[in-house]
Amino acid sequence: MDLSRFPRRRYSAGPTPLEFLPNFTKALSPNGDGPRIWIKRDDMLGLYPGGNKTRKLEFLVADALAKGADTLITCGAPQSNHCRITLAAAVKESLKCRFVIEERVPGSFKESASGNHFLFRLLGVEALTVVPAGSHMAQAMQQVADELAAQGRKGYIIPGGGSNALGGLGYVACAQELQQQFFEQGVSFDRVVVGSGSSGTHGGLVAGFAGNHLNIPIIGIGVSRDPADQEPLVYKLAQEVAELLGMKGAIPREAVQTVGGYWQPRYSVPNAGMVEAVQMLARTEAILLDPVYTGKVMAGLIGLHRQGFFKHGENVLFLHTGGFPALHAYEREVLGQQGRAVS
Ligand SMILES: Cc1ncc(COP(=O)(O)O)c(C=O)c1O
Incomplete structure (x- = not known):
């Protein structure tokens, strides 16, 4: 996919790190019988503190x-x-x-x-x-x-x-960056987990994966909607991005999968799963999630793991889309009364 015909400003110095999370992986599966969790550090993009x-x-x-x-x-x-x-x-x-x-x-x-x-x-x-x-x-x-x-x-x-077709190109570029990193780091992934809100990130990634023949299922965790409402939005955006790139009709509907529930009781309102996820990643890997998006998305990954969704030894990639400054507006909710980890 040729993005070079689209004018682009550059706000980041280079690719964001793709890292294995050994401590978090161990905390999720202390017996070593679970998936291996990796992270794409798009929280380290430019326009600091950057994000998707x-x-x-x-x-x-x-x-x-x-x-x-x-x-x-x-x-x-x-x-x-x-x-x-x-x-x-x-x-x-x-x-x-x-x-x-x-x-x-x-x-x-x-x-x-x-x-x-x-x-x-x-x-x-x-x-x-x-x-x-x-x-x-x-x-x-x-x-x-x-x-x-x-x-x-x-x-x-x-x-x-x-989140329109032009913005979605940013995640086509991310798909290309990931493909190069998979090759250079010699790792192949079984699943990607990403937040799904206004849908430019998820939709752009779906278009980028399809266009670059990356056959890895992408699971969107809804941050404000359940699948019946979220998936049509993502599918529409992915199709618009594909069309902008001259690939009309290239997105199969089944490429768009989302999971609901983890955003409740409502958008931006804290829940226990988010608090657990934010504390866990901070205390195992010193990586900061946010309370509105990535905390709930990671709660989704943890929840899917506990339901047995991921197989032993699978490489699962969590896309960190940024947002930690919002933590400061939720300090009491995120730390809890005693400031202790939930798990
Ligand atoms: C940190 C963070 N993650 C994820 C999202 C959701 O991404 P999108 O709106 O592209 O679906 C947002 C949206 O604002 C965000 O700020």
Whole structure:
């Protein structure tokens, strides 16, 4: 798959590490009869602290610059990693940045909040509009673009999570990077586990794996929806990415698999599985997950393992998509009252 015809900015120095997790593997299966867990450190991408959005923004911001934009406009939840990383890209490119923040959990937006919200202010967001849950985000962002246009400025709208076909190319690039690493490190994988939200990461990866003939099942762990609602979104995005790359019709529907439940009781609200996963990875490998996405995704991996889903000796790759600054907005929930590990 040739990505070279798409303009791209570069925000990372090179490939992110692909590492085996010996201590975590042992903690999951003390008798040594379980899967071998590996990690792709996309939490170490640029626009520090980077994450999956960094890869998508390399293509989206290049498009914004090609179109002469002076302001990036995007949307997300009050602790949005996507908003924070988009703002970081804007700072790098000497652009302005505005957000529309959806208060998905009523009362969750706090002007004095820590975590990503603190970083919005430190990095210098130009303006931030808060709208209630269920608002029409595309319309709200268009309104911001219209206000800028009336002042002779030019906004570029990036959809929530950077999840459109162009943003999805970031995870086609990741698929290519992984393929090269599998070859160089001499390891073959049986499964990949990834978070599935606005779906650009999962959909882009599905398209990238199909286009590069990587026949490894990808399991998306829903962070806000169960499979009946999530899989059509991912499938649509994967098809759009494939079409952009001239591979229309190349994505089999069965390439999209997700698992539900681990995001409940609702998006961004902590649960016991997330707390266990965040504590476990911190205390076995000194790797920080986040409470909203990767903590719940790792809880999904742990849950699948306990159900006997993975076979003995299988190589399972967990894609770490970043997000740890949000931990600071959930310190009490993540540490628990005694600050002790759950397991
Ligand atoms: C840390 C992290 N992981 C995973 C996701 C989900 O990725 P996507 O929206 O591409 O499905 C997000 C989205 O904001 C995120 O911030």
